[in-house]
Amino acid sequence: MEINVVEKVMKVNDELAQGVRERLAKAGVVGLNFISAPGSGKTTLIETALRNLGGAPRIAVIEGDPDTTLDAERIAACGAPVTQVNTAGGCHLEANLVNRALDGFDLEQIDLMIIENVGNLVCPVSFDLGEEKRVAVVSTTEGHDKPAKYPKLFRTAHVVVLNKIDLLPYVDFNRDIFRDSLEKLQPGVEVIEVSCTSGEGVEAWCDWLRRAGKG
């Protein structure tokens, strides 16, 4: 006998994500979900922001990684509250992990909750974490074709950070093709070009976070 179900497979995660969203909103916290390939510079962008923002907005971080607490140690060294979530090899964070991680924070003392997802351009895109905004990070060494190859991320990102622009002279990254494909995927999407190494663009990056922190 065939039983009709008709239920979204993401239902459980979506409901938990909605719970996270309400929990954050109630405490006046804005959630950000950082998505990129491994090594694009997500952790470095967070460290750079923490060192430059001087405590306003007040930032806390949830670090998602398959293993180790290395990234959490880097964030803690910058003085921000941080919780490491290990996914035991899993390729993305899910809302239940974020919900549990929130227990470890005093949300009333936080303006921005940055969730650094597991390095991966595909899987994290399908899992709502209850964030208000998605931050996609691409570095110049990955090639300008990434938006076209991973369209779903770039259609849903609220901002795209192009990191490691200090390396542009050494790689064949075509900025025009990159920006053009982003514009086709999501007309008007904001792009911020940054080098955490040289400091170029860091002010614009910090500014974006200040604006995000105001809700």
Added chain:
Amino acid sequence: MHEFSLVESILTSVFDVARQHGNPPVTRVKLEVGALQQVVPEALEFAFNAAVKGTSAEGAVLDWTEIPARIQCPACHATYEPADVFWVCPNCEAQGGKAIAGDDIVLASVELEDGESGQGVQ
């Protein structure tokens, strides 16, 4: 490669349905997969077959229907099926837009073995 977590989620619902019907063996699971979902059918099937081992759904067939993408134009609100990763409205050539179909994975139905006993393998 999030096929394993998808399968976990699918099987939770499948076993819920089976339990409500006396836990007979599951013989078929039907999915509707949106064309915009970056899911590899073979990977999903592989994960499914691995996950059902030793359960009352062992040997169940995973059926698969692809739901074409449908985009709503942000300018003229026409809806169309995109021809490319870059969405361009065939009516007014506006880019981007919103997916109104083809962006979900849906558990459509579960087929259970017929019979009176209601005794599942597990």
